[in-house]
Structures are given as C-alpha cells and as structure tokens.
Amino acid sequence: MLRLVSLGLLVIVWYIGSFFAGEQMLPAPMTVLNAILTEARSGELFFQLGVTLVRVLVAFTLAMTIGSAIGLLMGRVALVNQLGDSWLVVLLNLPALVIIVLAYLWGGLTEVAAILAVAINKLPTAIVTVREGARALDPALDEMAKVFAMPRLRTLRHIVIPQLAPYLAAAGRSGLSLVWKIVLIVELLGRPNGVGFEIGIAFQLFDVTRILAYALAFVVVILAIETLVVQPIERRASRWRLRTA
Amino acid sequence: MNDARRAGGSELLDVRIVRKAYAAATGQPLEVLRDIAFTLARGELGVLVGPSGCGKTTMLRIIAGIDVDYDGKVVAPERGRLAMVFQEPRLLPWRTVEDNVRLVAPSVSESALVTLFDVLELTQHRLHYPGELSLGLARRVAVARAFAVGPELLLLDEPFVSLDDALASKLRDELSVLVESRAVTTLLVTHDLDEAVRLADRLFLLSARPAQVLAEVPIRVPRGRRTATELSVAKAEVVGHLRGPLDPAIKA
Numbered sequence: 001m002l003r004l005v006s007l008g009l010l011v012i013v014w015y016i017g018s019f020f021a022g023e024q025m026l027p028a029p030m031t032v033l034n035a036i037l038t039e040a041r042s043g044e045l046f047f048q049l050g051v052t053l054v055r056v057l058v059a060f061t062l063a064m065t066i067g068s069a070i071g072l073l074m075g076r077v078a079l080v081n082q083l084g085d086s087w088l089v090v091l092l093n094l095p096a097l098v099i100i101v102l103a104y105l106w107g108g109l110t111e112v113a114a115i116l117a118v119a120i121n122k123l124p125t126a127i128v129t130v131r132e133g134a135r136a137l138d139p140a141l142d143e144m145a146k147v148f149a150m151p152r153l154r155t156l157r158h159i160v161i162p163q164l165a166p167y168l169a170a171a172g173r174s175g176l177s178l179v180w181k182i183v184l185i186v187e188l189l190g191r192p193n194g195v196g197f198e199i200g201i202a203f204q205l206f207d208v209t210r211i212l213a214y215a216l217a218f219v220v221v222i223l224a225i226e227t228l229v230v231q232p233i234e235r236r237a238s239r240w241r242l243r244t245a
Numbered sequence: 246m247n248d249a250r251r252a253g254g255s256e257l258l259d260v261r262i263v264r265k266a267y268a269a270a271t272g273q274p275l276e277v278l279r280d281i282a283f284t285l286a287r288g289e290l291g292v293l294v295g296p297s298g299c300g301k302t303t304m305l306r307i308i309a310g311i312d313v314d315y316d317g318k319v320v321a322p323e324r325g326r327l328a329m330v331f332q333e334p335r336l337l338p339w340r341t342v343e344d345n346v347r348l349v350a351p352s353v354s355e356s357a358l359v360t361l362f363d364v365l366e367l368t369q370h371r372l373h374y375p376g377e378l379s380l381g382l383a384r385r386v387a388v389a390r391a392f393a394v395g396p397e398l399l400l401l402d403e404p405f406v407s408l409d410d411a412l413a414s415k416l417r418d419e420l421s422v423l424v425e426s427r428a429v430t431t432l433l434v435t436h437d438l439d440e441a442v443r444l445a446d447r448l449f450l451l452s453a454r455p456a457q458v459l460a461e462v463p464i465r466v467p468r469g470r471r472t473a474t475e476l477s478v479a480k481a482e483v484v485g486h487l488r489g490p491l492d493p494a495i496k497a
Contacts, residue, residue, distance in 0.1 A: 144335045147309050148349040148394060149325035158348055162339040240339040240374040 027209040035213040048214065049221060052183055052194040059118035060179045064172060066119075067126025072164070074127065075134020091124040096182050100189060109190040118182045125178065126171045133167030165237045172230065180222060257430045258285040258308070258398060262317035265303060276455040277303050278315070283449055283458055290424055290431040290468075292441040294483070295451030301434040302332065304456070305400050308432065321398060328396035330404045334383035336375040342386050343371045350393035361389050364419055381412050388416075392423055399424070401433040405440065417443060421468050442479040444468065450486055460486035 011029050018028040027035075039045035074081040074088075100117045107113030137160065145155045161168075187196025195214045202210035265278040277300040285291045293301050306312040308321050309329050321327060336345045346361075347353065362368045365385040375383055384404060391399055404420075405413040421444060424431050435441055441448050448462040464471075464479050471479075 140331070140333065140335050141337065143306075143311050144329075144331065144349075146311060147324070147327070147329045148390075150349060154348065158340065159337060162337070237339075240376065 024206075025208065027212065031209055032212045032216065035209045036217055039213060039217075045214075045217060048193060048195050048198050049217060052180070052187065052196065052218065053221060055115060055118065055183045055187070055194065056176070056180045059115045059122065059183065060175055062115070062119040063122035063126055063179070064168075064175060067123045067171070068130045068164075068168065070123075071127040071130025072134045072160070075131040075137070081131070088124055088127060091120070092128070096121045096185065100182075100186055104190045111191075114186045114191055117186055118179055121182050122175050122179050126175060129167050129171040129174075130164060133164040136167075137163050162237070169230075169234055169237075176222065176225070176230075180218065256284040256320070257287045257289075257322065258291075258432065259318075259320040260284070260304075260308060262304070262307060262315055262319070264317070265300070265307065265312075265315040278307075279455040279457055281317075281456065281458055283461065285430055285432060285447070287430055288428045290433065290444060290446045291449060292445035292447070293432065293434045293449045293451055294438060294441045295436060295456060296453050297436050299451050299454050300456040301436075301451065302402055305329070305402050305432070305434055308398075309400055322396070325394075326396060327398040327400065328391035328394045329400040330384075330387045330391045330402065332402045332404075332406065334375070334380075334387040336383060336386055336390075338375050341372050341374055342367060342378070342389075345375070345386060346390045346393045349390055350395070353393045353395075358393065361392055361423075364422060365389050366419075381408050381416070384408065385416065385419075388420065388423075392427070392429075395427075396429060399429050399431045401431065403435055404433075405437075406435075413440070420444070425468065438480055438483060439476075442476050442483065443471065448479075448483060450483060462486070 014026075014029050018026045023031065036045065070084065074084050099120050103113045103117035103120070107116065141159050141163070142155075145159055150159070183194070184196035184199065187194035188200040191197055195218050198214050199211050202208075202214070260281060260283055262278050262281040264276065264280075266274040266276045269275040281304065283291070293304065295301050303312065307315055308319055309327065310321070310324055336342075337348070340348060343358070346358065359368075362371060365388060367382070367385055367389060370378060370382060370386075375386070378386065388404065391401075401420075405416050408416065417440060423429075433441075433444060442464065445462075445464055446468075448464060449458050450460045450462065451457070452459050460483070462479070462483055466475050
C-alpha cells in the first residue's frame with residue numbers, strides 16, 4: 001500500500017517537473033506511456049528488450065558462475081587468495097568503459113566481445129562478495145562432513161552452498177542491476193540492436209520520450225524478474241529459518 | 246604421515262600419542278597431551294574422564310582424523326567407518342531432522358531409521374528443522390546421525406553436557422540401549438564421573454593438562470545390571486586413583 005502511494009507520488013512529481021521543464025526536456029508520463037504502447041504495437045519494443053535481456057542473462061550467468069567459483073576458492077585457500085588478490089584489485093578499479101573499449105578493440109565489434117566485456121565488469125564484485133561468504137563458512141560443519149566422510153560434491157551442495165546463499169543472493173541482486181546498466185553501454189558503443197542501441201539513436205535525435213520509454217520498459221522487465229524469479233528462490237532457500245509468528 | 250589408519254588384531258582402536266602441542270598466541274608451545282596410550286577391543290565402551298580443558302576433545306579429534314598434527318600413532322577404523330557426536334549438535338539448520346541423518350548415511354534403510362527415531366523419541370520430529378528443536382532434541386538427532394552410518398567406532402564428546410539431570414540420564418539410557426543392541430565400539434569423553442561409571446566397560450582417568458592416563462579401571466558388571474552400590478564402589482575405586490593434587494573439576 002505504502003509502495004503504491006510512493007509510486008503515485010513519483011508520477012505526480014514527474015508531472016510537475018514536466019510542466020515546468022516543457023515536453024521537449026521532460027515529457028509527461030502519458031506521453032511516455034503512449035510511446036511505449038506505439039513501440040509495443042510495432043513489435044519493435046519486444047525485439048529490442050528481448051535482445052538486451054538475452055545479453056543480460058548470458059553475461060550475468062557467466063559472471064556469477066565463474067565469480068562464485070573463484071570467490072569460493074579465494075576464501076578457502078590462502079595461497080589462491082594471495083595470488084589472486086592483486087589481480088582482483090586491478091579488475092575492481094578498471095573503469096567499465098576501459099574494459100568495454102578494450103574488448104571491442106581486441107575482439108572486434110562482436111557479440112562475444114560485448115558479452116565478455118559485461119561479464120568481466122561484473123566478475124570482481126561477485127568474487128569479492130562470495131569470498132566474504134567463503135571466509136564466514138562454519139569450520140564446525142566442515143569437520144562434521146570430514147568425520148562422516150561426505151563426498152565433496154554432496155558437501156558443496158548441502159553444506160557449503162546453503163551457507164553461501166545470502167552472499168550469492170547479494171551478489172546476484174547487485175549483479176543484475178549492474179549488468180543491465182553496462183549492457184546498455186556496450187550496446188550503445190558497438191551493437192546494432194538492443195535497448196542501448198535504441199537509446200543511442202534517440203540521443204542523436206534528442207528524443208527524450210523514446211529514451212524514457214525504453215528505459216522504463218526495461219525497468220519493468222527487471223522488476224518482473226525480481227518478483228517472479230529472485231524472490232521465490234530466496235523464499236525457498238530460507239524456508240528453514242524460524243518465522244516470527 | 247604419522248597415523249596409519251588400519252584396524253588390525255582384536256584391538257579396534259590403538260592410541261599412542263607421544264605429544265600434542267598447540268602454538269599459543271604468545272608463541273610458546275602449549276602442551277596438551279603427553280604419553281597417552283590405550284586400546285579398545287571390539288564392542289567395548291571406553292570412557293575418558295578428566296577435568297574440563299584437559300585435552301579430551303583434542304584427543305577425540307586426533308582419533309577422528311580431523312587433527313593430524315601430533316607425534317605418535319593412532320590405529321582406528323578409516324573415515325566412513327567411524328562416527329562422532331560432537332559437543333554441539335552440528336546439524337545443518339537448512340535440512341530437516343530426517344535429511345540431516347540421511348545426508349551422512351545415504352544407504353540407511355527406512356526400517357533402521359524408524360527404529361533409531363523410535364528409540365531416541367524423534368519420530369514426531371522427523372520433518373522439523375533443527376531451529377525448531379530444543380538442545381536436548383538436537384543432541385538426540387546428532388546421536389541418531391552417528392548411529393545411522395552403522396559405524397565400527399563411535400566417538401562421543403560430552404554429548405549430554407548442559408542438559409538437565411533427568412534428561413541426561415534418560416539419554417544415557419537410550420545410548421546404552423543403542424550401544425548394547427549394535428555392539429559398536431564406543432569411546433565417550435566426559436568430566437562427569439557418575440556418567441562414566443554408569444556407561445563404561447573400561448574407564449580411563451586423565452590428569453589435568455598436559456593430559457596423561459593416570460589409571461585404567463575396568464568395570465566388569467554389565468551396564469544394565471549395575472546397582473547403586475556397585476556404582477559407588479566403582480566410583481570409590483576411581484577416586485582412590487586420584488592421589489596427589491585432586492582435581493576439583495572432577496565431580497566425585
């Protein structure tokens with residue numbers, strides 16, 4: 001309920017802002033909605049959203065899988081951590097733009113270069129978060145698994161990953177929003193389609209309506225993923241926690 | 246490697262620890278165990294009694310193979326053939342009682358599980374999560390888990406500490422039933438002399454740190470048939486071995 005009120009307030013502020021700034025600088029909510037509907041009717045919107053979404057999902061999956069594995073290893077094995085730590089610092093502080101431009105220069109304006117650039121941008125934050133989780137693993141449960149000779153894979157699945165779950169969720173949450181922002185830049189700079197490409201065109205035409213239309217449509221997509229995919233997974237993963245009745 | 250993990254002869258467990266020391270925070274080595282030597286035959290229930298902090302848990306960890314940094318030699322069943330009940334239950338909070346047991350003992354039969362849960366009065370808690378259990382119940386799950394793997398050697402690290410007397414005594418009886426019915430070789434660690442004389446076939450009396458075996462006291466009357474007098478005789482015998490600085494931490 002409070003969320004709806006807050007959302008309504010945002011729309012009202014938007015209306016007022018649009019009134020003072022003028023349609024050209026900040027089009028009114030209805031104008032943007034109409035633009036969304038027009039784009040949707042032509043099918044253009046869904047195509048561009050779909051293309052961007054696929055890039056987001058592939059890059060996100062890649063970064064999360066590799067990042068979690070490296071993070072777990074660095075959190076568990078001191079030697080790996082010492083070897084990898086300075087690389088990690090470099091990667092963390094390399095601006096997204098530099099990685100993207102280098103990826104395109106070295107790999108050409110290709111899909112692979114684009115997705116790798118996004119994944120590499122997300123990778124270090126995933127590593128850092130999961131590494132913290134791996135450091136917080138309970139040694140008592142490790143010993144238990146060892147005494148009872150639990151096979152490695154079963155230990156990973158039933159003892160390690162459940163303990164990492166909050167860290168994986170945090171990395172996933174921040175990752176999804178980071179990845180989609182970077183995908184847009186990658187598309188703007190070197191892809192012939194996607195939301196980023198559309199926004200690039202709109203920028204050249206000074207078409208604020210179009211920019212807002214695509215941006216909002218994609219925010220809705222991310223929100224849908226959050227409520228329909230991320231939250232149910234979290235609920236299932238934490239069902240063992242005591243609920244305050 | 247200083248531990249050859251093979252069982253041979255009639256002795257299932259042969260412990261010879263020359264020395265075990267930790268590096269303390271000050272940098273000085275802290276000696277925990279010195280010249281420990283004892284054996285347990287198949288099916289025997291041995292109890293290590295000693296004051297709190299004397300290194301009993303360290304000894305169990307060495308026997309369990311978790312700690313390999315010591316001088317000496319331990320012959321014990323290899324991993325997978327031994328089970329341990331830790332001082333804390335160490336259950337997985339995100340798995341139900343039943344899953345906690347099945348995870349370490351995937352091949353346990355349904356009927357074995359039913360019996361086990363029945364003896365330990367866990368039947369109605371099978372689908373509960375550890376967070377929903379009291380400490381006493383969680384301890385029972387840990388005991389059930391240890392028995393479910395059908396171990397040759399069972400290690401128990403003060404499994405009934407911090408439970409009230411009535412409950413501890415009940416769990417002791419349940420444990421005794423389980424050990425009896427399976428003829429599993431058991432090594433139990435405790436600082437409670439009452440508990441020791443009630444359960445032990447053989448009792449090893451440990452000194453304060455660095456722990457040494459002060460005396461070995463066999464108790465020949467079968468566990469189930471020990472009367473109050475026999476228990477106090479056994480206790481008196483143990484206390485008789487405690488010459489020199491009697492450690493007040495041992496409840497006599």
